Amino acid sequence: MRRAIIFHGTGANPGVAWYPWLAAQLTERAYEVEVPHYPGLNVEPVAELLPSVLEAHRFDENTVLVGHSGGAALLLALLEHVRVGQAVLVAGYCTRPNDADEPVLQADYDWDTIRANGGELVFINSRIDPYGCDEHQGRAMFTRLGGTQIVRDDGHFGDYGQPYDEFPLLNRLIP
Template structure:
C-alpha cells in the first residue's frame, strides 16, 4: 500500500489545518497516511527534522507521496536533495524557497537560506505539485512562482487562500486531494 506523508510547518502539529481531513480522505482511497510531529519552534533545525524523519525512512519508496505545508515544504525540498529513492509525487503548499519577504525568517532560515539544488530535487520525485495564494501573510507568492518555475510545473494558484491554514478557512482542501489523486493516476 502506498504511503502519503504530510509535513507541517513552523509551530505546526499533525492535528491542525486540513491535515486530519486529508489523512481521512486519502485513507478512504486506500493510502497509509503519516503525519510526523517535528520539533517546532524549539529545536527547529534541519538536523532535528531529519532525525524525526529517519524513523519513517523505511516507508519511502517509488509509490510515496509527500505533501509539505509551509516550512514543511522547504523541508521536503531538502529531503529530496538527499534521499536515495525517487518518490511518486512531491507537493508544496505555501512553501518558502528563500525569496525575501518570508515572515519567521529567523526561525526558518536554516531551511531556506542556502540555495536549493533544484536538479537533485527533480531527480528524486516523478511529479510535482505547487500550490500558492496571492494573499499569504507568511510566504509571498513569489516563492510559489519560483518553485513552479524551477520544477517546470504549472502553479496551482488559488486566490484569497491565505496560508492555506485554519485562519484562512482551510480545514478541508479538496483541490489538493483531487490534484494528488489525478496526478497519481496519470
C-alpha cells in the same frame, strides 16, 4: 502499497487545518497515511532535523509527500535524499518569505537532484499569503524544478485565525 506523508507547517501539529481531513480522504482511497509531528520544524536547523525525518519514514516511488508552509520547505531538503512519486508543496518557499528566522531553509539546493527525485511536483501558493509564502515563492520553485504551479487567493491555506478544515483541490491533485 501507496503511501502519503503529510508534513505540518511551522508551529503546527498533525491535528490542525486540513491535515486530519486529507489523511482521512487518502485513507479511504487505500493510502497508508502518516501525519508525523515534528516540533523542531523550523526551530532547529534543517541539517539537524533531516536525519531523524529520513530515518523515521519509508520513501519510494509509491510515496506522495505533502508539505504545508515550513513543511513544504522541508520537502526541498528531503528530496535531495529520497525519490518519491509526487510532492505537493502548499504555501511553500525556497527563500526567506519574510523577516523571520527560517532554519528549515538551506543556504542552497541541488535543484537537479530535487527535480529528478520529486516525481510529479505541484506548487500551490496564494497571492494573499500573510507570511510571504506567495505566488512569487511558488514561481521561484516552479522555474527551477518545473511541474505544476497553482495560484489561488486562499491566504495561507489554514493558520491561526484562518480556518481551512478541508482542502478538496489538494485531494483531487493526488492520484
